[in-house]
Amino acid sequence: MTSDLMDKLKILADGAKYDVSCSSSGSSRRNGNGIGNAASCGICHTWTSDGRCVSLLKILMTNRCIYDCAYCVNRSSNDTKRVALTPAEVAELTIGFYRRNYIEGLFLSTGVVRSPDYTMELLIQAVRTLRSEYRFNGYIHLKLVPGADPLLVQEAGLWADRISVNLELPTRESLALLAPDKSRDAVVGPMRQVHSLIAINRDERRHSRTAPRFAPAGQSTQLIVGATPDTDRQIVTLSEQLYQRLELKRVYYSAFIPVMQDSRLPALPRSPLRREHRLYQADWLLRYYGFAAHELLDEATPNLDSELDxxxxxxxxxxxxxxxxxxxxxxxxxxxxxxxxxxxxxxxxxxxxxxxxxxxxxxxxxxxxxxxxxxxxxxxxxxxxxxxxxxxxxxxxxEPSQKKVVRQMSLPFETPVVDETASTVTGEL
Incomplete structure (x- = not known):
């Protein structure tokens, strides 16, 4: 690997660390005539349900971006070194790391260059190269670019195991304030399309097992917590709707981390990690314990108790x-x-x-x-x-105030197994 490529990799891997929605596979794409196997992969730096420690190459294709989202380290107004990988370089890096047994898959995101369609085409070209030229069958999680053409969204799901588009903020008002270049419809539209295409593909697979799979590991999203005055009730209610209406595999929560000064951002240095921790516990109750959002939070109690699960x-x-x-x-x-x-x-x-x-x-x-x-x-x-x-x-x-809260990105399992005796981020529920 050349020093120039190594420098790019360091910058783009660092730029991708704020996206916590790096999900485990749940895919059934098994090894055919190529290399790699997505059937038992897990999330970055964690463990699968069978106890194996696995990892993904988690990078941006580029940190250049035409948008100026207040919460993003890669926003256009931020004074930072801009670099980009070509689709061929992404594929080469992935295969190189896989052959050295460093990784088992790829998590690929990006800033938006020129236009959503142009950027989405670059992402697709990278994963298509991996699948077609290198015959890579390992796990691929691909980020969708809001506003991209529906045909590109459809093609992305045919190459990747899981696809996702980040909602980032729970309300239209918050999005308009902190990400004025994005619209809520441009973000939610692809999510609805993916949900529909997964349902269609599921039906096709019932009639023909040879039908190509579309995003076999489903879709996920991420919400930033603490960058706006939105309540936990708004966040949990939105998550419940996403699970019920769009059948998302996961909703991830990321405590806001200030990376630059901006008058639109909150004065607090950061959203407490304990709030993020409580949201994950509430999320677990929605998915596996039969609770509804309105039971956990109402008008009288719009925010989760920081002292009690x-x-x-x-x-x-x-x-x-x-x-x-x-x-x-x-x-x-x-x-x-x-x-x-x-x-x-x-x-x-x-x-x-x-x-x-x-x-x-x-x-x-x-x-x-x-x-x-x-x-x-x-x-x-x-x-x-x-x-x-x-x-x-x-x-x-x-709970004792000195008890350390572990970040969600260290969650041990993607499978619906809750060990109430384990010290995981979900807590002892």
Whole structure:
């Protein structure tokens, strides 16, 4: 690798670090006659569900950009060194790193040069070169350029495993303030098109297994948290709509990190990482615990509690529903108990077929008793040392302030497995 290419790589890899929506595959593109296999890849610098540590080459094709988004380090008004890779260089770098066993796939994003269509054509050319010339079957996550022609969006999904376009900001007003060159329709339009094309492809695959796959790992997006005064309620409600209406695989949240001075940006140095952490926990509750956005947040409580995880906060606001008897509660009721996660709820359902469970058995089944004991009974016995109605209960449930919050980009699993006993960013729900 030449020194010039290495310099470009350093700049473009650094410019891509602010995009946290670097998803694991979920793809079924297996090795045919080429090299690489996307069927078991994971996210950057993390682990797949089978325990393997894998990585992706995460870069921008260029940090040049015609847009002037206030929150972006690559915005046109920022005084920074501008570089660009050609499609051939992207393909060469990817294959070179793969053959050295450094990576298992590619995450490719870019600034916008000339026009959305021109930029999208360059991205497609890079991944087409990888697939056609190098016969690379590894995982590819490709960013879509808002405003690109629908035909280019369709072609991108035929080459990539996962595609995504970042919403960045949750409301039209916020987007107009901080990214005036972009429109909400230009961002949401491709997402709707991708959703429709995935559904069509799914139907085609039912009739013919030889039909080409379109974005087999689905689509994802990212929201910036803290750059605008939008509430957590607005963000969580939007995420719920994206999951329900467009069947997104993931919505990622990125705490705003100021990289330059701008009068449009908030005066605070940065959005607390704990807020990002709480949003991921709320997101987990939407996807795997059966909660709705309006249950977690309403007009009276538009923002998540920074001291309590969202499920515990909900339980404290609905004490009339507790305690639940562990030997009679349904699976759905168990999932709503603080300290009981997906795995422990499943274990409880299985274990109580053999006999009634007592308080002593719950901890062995993975229940986090330091929280659950205030919300359950077992054989009629209440395990809490203070009553559920006590005003002291909230203080007992507050997490230690010194507990370190891990960034979402280190999430261990993309698969819907929640270990309520593990110290992951999702927390012990």
């Amino acid at each position: 969202p499920k515990t906060g909900w339980a404290l606001r609905h004490r009339e529903l507790f305690p639940v008897e562990i030997n009679r509660a349904s699976y759905e009721e168990l999932l709503r108990v603080p300290g009981i996660g997906v795995r422990s709820a499943q274990r409880i359902i299985r274990a109580r077929r053999q006999g009634h469970l007592g308080v002593e058995e719950l901890q062995r089944l993975g229940v986090v008793m330091k929280r659950a004991r205030y919300f359950v009974t077992a054989r009629g016995r209440y395990a809490g040392d203070i009553r559920l109605e006590s005003g002291l209960l909230r203080g007992r449930l507050i």
